[in-house]
Amino acid sequence: MLYHDSYNTLLIFIAASMNEPPVNDLQILYDPQCPACKAYCTHIQKTLPNIVTLQSARTDSVLLQIATAAGLNLDEGFVVHHGDTLLSGAEAIHAL
Template structure:
């Protein structure tokens, strides 16, 4: 089963972040799923109560990660990376910085005239 990464395809930060990841070398197939798409898996996760405006999601094996946990697991499993990936590898730092990243994302989308996913 491929790792599934659900992200906001209209968010420049989210798109750039998933573009920086080098996961295939470590985890095998990776599928990027735009949370704004009509993919039935997105609807299924929403029905389970997942809010994509609160953060991206990652399904890896039988686990589902959301928000800071999702960014942290991606950072841990990525090959080499820059400052952001190194910063987010720590659970404590990820929990601390993720709300700021989410706020910046929401502000940027508002300035760009893009609506929330939900």
């Protein structure tokens, strides 16, 4: 988890540079070309349709830049983002 102040600064800077609003809801950054990842993430989104937003790790986005800046390796699993928390791999699966 990143410190709250530095995380918010990073989030606002990246969002402003990409002309996107800051990320606020529960988001999953995943590889849609991975069959297991796609099936799992699609199931989670169907289970929590008004809460979860899926983001492709193959498309540049604020969340992808945040995960990359935080040093998370997307080859090791997907990333869950909520508030000021970033989780990846087994921690992300456990949180969901």
